[in-house]
Amino acid sequence: MREIGLEHLDDIARGAAILGTGGGGDPHIGKLLAQSALREHGPVRTCTLDELPADATVLPVAMMGAPTVMVEKLPSIEQVSIAAEALAGYLGRELTHIACAEAGGVNSLIPVVAAAQLGLPLVDADGMGRAFPEIQMVLPTLYGVRATPMSVADEKGNRVILDTVDNHWAERLARSATIDMGCSAMISSYAMTGAQASASLVPGTISLCAELGALVRQAREEHTDPVDAVVARLGGRRLFTGKVVDVERRTVTGFARGTARLSGLDGDTGELVLRFQNEHLVAEHDGEVRAVVPDLICTLDRETGEAVTTESLRFGQRVSVISAPCDPRWHTPEGLELAGPRYFGYDLEPQVGAAR
């Protein structure tokens, strides 16, 4: 896609919810903000990683916090550009492009808002190829790109600039600031050159969101199975279809953590357990691990194919759980150290290629 207009937002939001793997924040909020920004400023130009000049100044923007809170404490539209402008001022450099840190959930559309407000092109790419809960969990970390200087801004007007010794410290200090700000804030981090962006980002993921969203919509219109369409496009597989029979959810240390239990339907038997920290991390079928982070685990409505986020999972929902392969760089030793199962506290082997 060459530009993002109002007509694309529904599909992008629908597809982003899928790549959100249960987290990433409700993309409906991002859609509302993007609608407002595009109505005021017109469509946003996009550019591919191939087209990006090596000396470009690329700034990813995102929303940080607990999705459970984001749906109740809506961000202001000004807040999005305030975070970017605060950081540009600190860097003393003129921004040339806006990028997406996390293609999943609300954060696929927050960069659209920033690009519209600042009149800059948006890079069609992201730092994860999915959603992850912590700041250091982006591929640029593997390429030595620093998360800081980064900015954190709230809707009240408070701004924080961080300059840290590593990307884990950026996560730690930004998380505390976000919690103080009410568990949701706008951030700008990983300012990078065009060359760094081209090397480290996952290409085409904004387009992929739009494509996934369109596939789900078209399957419904054509009365085919939208879940099948998503599985086929992502090269994944359907793990389980079932009814949600229990959800245990806590907002702790700034995250939405919990467990969901599904009882089999449509020929699936037994129980599937999903464990999440903002995003789904592990899927276990009757005690056997079927999929695990960094691969994607997504919960989709059995009928409509719409992604169901961890904060909206509730008793009685009928969902299909699918898995899909992540960007292969997440399966390198460095990638797994950053976002593999052991980082999240699960003593499990990552399942290389299991989802393919």
Add this chain to the structure above:
Amino acid sequence: MREIGLEHLDDIARGAAILGTGGGGDPHIGKLLAQSALREHGPVRTCTLDELPADATVLPVAMMGAPTVMVEKLPSIEQVSIAAEALAGYLGRELTHIACAEAGGVNSLIPVVAAAQLGLPLVDADGMGRAFPEIQMVLPTLYGVRATPMSVADEKGNRVILDTVDNHWAERLARSATIDMGCSAMISSYAMTGAQASASLVPGTISLCAELGALVRQAREEHTDPVDAVVARLGGRRLFTGKVVDVERRTVTGFARGTARLSGLDGDTGELVLRFQNEHLVAEHDGEVRAVVPDLICTLDRETGEAVTTESLRFGQRVSVISAPCDPRWHTPEGLELAGPRYFGYDLEPQVGAAR
């Protein structure tokens, strides 16, 4: 005093511990850092509030955190100027003077370190006339001076710049960052003009520290009572002399909080209870309130007159508890709202003039 040399540091540290009212951090640490800085850079020039040019750029520097931690996790000497330089860079202004936010404890000497390292004069004044535990508790807040932009720096190399909607938000966000950094950090805040400094700071408090320290030293040399000398200079009174029989102390929410109980000696009977949050807040004699914040409550060794900090209070110590009046601006309605007993959770009347 026109300049501060190595020969002044003992007296300043001794006097600062008294104005620290039990808190403010152990001035011994500040003395070690200042000795090192003065040995390298020579004496620090001082200037009075009257001499300060109205258009000066004055930057107070301080250490923030729990005194219980500061004595175990020593700051680096570089850390002091890093905080000041990070903020000067953000402000885009050249600093002309260093100031003292808090005359009590370690923070009377941290500005000496910064002034020596940066080659700038030190203003002989401070923002409290004593020690207080929170950032917004300085007289400049009453004059509308903003705490932010402020910087927070740790010994690892992490730096945070805050820009907040009010000074309470500066406290909140800086406290979280300080806790993440290990409960002790170096800060620069309340950058102000010379005119703002002249209006809002308490004049002559660095000299007062030196004078109090000298009085205690001389009384010991002359075999007179050092506690009497301090009481007379501060226009205060001796509340109680007793033996420490119990200390309960916790490091919570980034502060050293607790209670100490003293059993009477030297003709004093009954029990005196001291309640503190870094600094002494309330002194109760057999259930009757004898002194309360914002007035000064200080614990001095009965024999030597040396101040005993809340983190070094321990069973068996023989101390005299004195009270002394604070800067009268703390007894205005705005001052009491900021640092009166009710702010600290004590439903007590402030004792205007009680200590005089």
